[in-house]
Amino acid sequence: MIGRGRLWPKGFTGRVTLVLALAVLVQFLAGSLLMGAGETHIQRQHLGKRIAEQLLIAKRVVEAVAPSDRVPLLTSFSTIHLQMWLVEGEPEIGPGIESDASEIAQSIMLWEPELGDHSLRLALVRRSPLDLDRHLKGALEIDEGVWIAFEANEPVAGWTALIGTSIRVGIVALLVLGSAAVLVRTLSAPLRRLSSDAQLIGTSARISFDEQSGPLELRQVSHALNSMQDRIEGVMNQRTQALMAVGHDLRTPLARLRLRIGAISDEQDCAEARADIDQMTRMLQELLDFFETGDLQKDYQPTDLSSLCQTIGEKFDDLGFDVRYRGPERAIVDALHGSLTRAIENLADNAVKYGRDPTISLALNGGCAIIAVEDRGPGIPWADMRRVMQPFERLDTARSDRYPGMGLGLSIVVNVAEAHGGRLELSRLEPTGLRAALIIPRKQPPEKL
Numbered sequence: 521m522i523g524r525g526r527l528w529p530k531g532f533t534g535r536v537t538l539v540l541a542l543a544v545l546v547q548f549l550a551g552s553l554l555m556g557a558g559e560t561h562i563q564r565q566h567l568g569k570r571i572a573e574q575l576l577i578a579k580r581v582v583e584a585v586a587p588s589d590r591v592p593l594l595t596s597f598s599t600i601h602l603q604m605w606l607v608e609g610e611p612e613i614g615p616g617i618e619s620d621a622s623e624i625a626q627s628i629m630l631w632e633p634e635l636g637d638h639s640l641r642l643a644l645v646r647r648s649p650l651d652l653d654r655h656l657k658g659a660l661e662i663d664e665g666v667w668i669a670f671e672a673n674e675p676v677a678g679w680t681a682l683i684g685t686s687i688r689v690g691i692v693a694l695l696v697l698g699s700a701a702v703l704v705r706t707l708s709a710p711l712r713r714l715s716s717d718a719q720l721i722g723t724s725a726r727i728s729f730d731e732q733s734g735p736l737e738l739r740q741v742s743h744a745l746n747s748m749q750d751r752i753e754g755v756m757n758q759r760t761q762a763l764m765a766v767g768h769d770l771r772t773p774l775a776r777l778r779l780r781i782g783a784i785s786d787e788q789d790c791a792e793a794r795a796d797i798d799q800m801t802r803m804l805q806e807l808l809d810f811f812e813t814g815d816l817q818k819d820y821q822p823t824d825l826s827s828l829c830q831t832i833g834e835k836f837d838d839l840g841f842d843v844r845y846r847g848p849e850r851a852i853v854d855a856l857h858g859s860l861t862r863a864i865e866n867l868a869d870n871a872v873k874y875g876r877d878p879t880i881s882l883a884l885n886g887g888c889a890i891i892a893v894e895d896r897g898p899g900i901p902w903a904d905m906r907r908v909m910q911p912f913e914r915l916d917t918a919r920s921d922r923y924p925g926m927g928l929g930l931s932i933v934v935n936v937a938e939a940h941g942g943r944l945e946l947s948r949l950e951p952t953g954l955r956a957a958l959i960i961p962r963k964q965p966p967e968k969l
Contacts, residue, residue, distance in 0.1 A: 536704045537697075544697045561623070567656065567672060568627025574602060575670070576632045579662050582606070594668065601674060607667040611659040617642045624656060624676070638662060644676055710738050718745060774801055820964050823855040825889055829880045832864050841872040847882030853889050854964040856939060863936035866929045867893035867956045874898070875954060884962070888942070892957040899954040905946045909934050933958060940964075 578597045582590050594606045617625045621642035629636050639661040644654040653675035659667040710733065717727045727749065729742035778797050784790040829845055836843040864880070871878035875895025883890045900908060907913050911931040930944070933956075937944045942960035949955055 537701045540700045540704070541697055544693045544700075564623045564676065565627050567674075567676065568624040569631045571602065571624070571656075571658075571670065571672070572628040572630075572632035572635060574599075574604070575628070575635060575660055575668065578604060578668055579635070579638075579660065582662060582668065602670055602672055604668060604670045607659060607669045609665055611641065611667045611669050613641045613643050613645075613657055613659055613669075615641060618644060620644045620654075621656060621658075635660065710735070714738060714742065714745075770800075819856065820854040821857060822852050823857050823860065825851040825853055825855070825882055825891065828857075828861060829864065829882050829891060832861065832868055833880050835865075836868055836872060836878075841878065843868055843872065843878045843880060845880050845882075847880075848884065851882055851884055851889060853960065853962045855960065856936070859936045859939065860960075863933040863958060864891055864893070866933050867891075867958065870929060870956070871895040871897075871954075887962055888959055889962050890957055890959050892955055894949060894953060894955045896949070896953040899948045899952055900946060902948065909944060909946070930956075 574597065578594060581597075582594055585593055591606045594604055597604045617640065621644055625640060625642050628640070640658065641660075642656065642658040645657050646654055655674070656672040656676045657670075659669045661667050710730075714729065717729060727745075729745045731739050731742045731746065733739075774797055778794070781790050781793045781797070784793065826848055827850075829847065833843040833845045868878060868880060871893050872895075875897025877896045879894045881892045881894065883892070909930045911928055913931075934944050937958055937960060940960040941964065942958065945957045945959060947955045947957070
């Protein structure tokens, strides 16, 4: 399973290309064998015809001259393709025709049947032990004990012809595979674009999938995704509008209750009722803030983060909390001023509630601005870092009783960070404490401004 997982590509283009590569490899091997066999057959037929013609002429000339003139005359018949010489007695080659040379022997007899009346010996031999190719060697008996010996200079069977054929077939196979890979990648481009766009479903961006171009199946998928987005958007809008309407409508009876509790004679009951109303008011405001930051209007404007962070620190100082600021005196970024203020206040509020020695720090790192709120409290366990950024998640019941709320503070910060194209990162400090870093780009793209 591990081996197959490593060899099998994950992407559609890679998988199709691998299948094509295997098909081309099979075609390459089969083509090399078939073409090699065909070329070998043609070569042997041609070699047999050429040897037959030269043997017949040499035989007739040798038989027509005196024995003393045969040797130099026969030597003159040698060419760059075939060497010939006269042998008196037993030739070096053994009797008969080897099976590998039978096709050449048949070709010789086919082209010059007259040679069939004479004894013919044929064999395929290597000139040296290291020679991979074999050459044709033979002898034709023209008189008793007199032979015309011959040897072909060109290899008849071996690796040379096969390698040459494999190279030619391999070049064609590589061209076919390269063209197919480019075509597959081109055809899969709409699928990759669809996959990339689908990652944005569920964010604040409304993705319009192209239903007019690409294969029929992709157009159908695009239509289904557009319809799904419409349904999801409709459900979300209805839910948000309903909850926001309830939140706004509850403010009026809460205000009336706040006025009526003044008639309660018992001071303790009055204080408890007022505390309950304040808690409900804060929870409703937190819920409304969460829905508002989930669908922010992208009205970015230049904002001095340094001044904003110092103002928030001074606000908490006025409430009796010592919140220090550390950072540059000026840092201009493109931001949603109101929403960013709310996010930093949420982080600072958590720091003063659950920690000690809260600090707001600002740093500029390349094209990003990092607003970090640190405290020396108990921090958050690593296992709960991602969970506490989800809506309606509280860390523990003890904190919930001490600081009531709906668990939306960090979710609001996450919404604001994403609206700026940034992120929220939580990390533990040593020996104790928490660092909440809001990281946003200093400049927004032109289309967002």
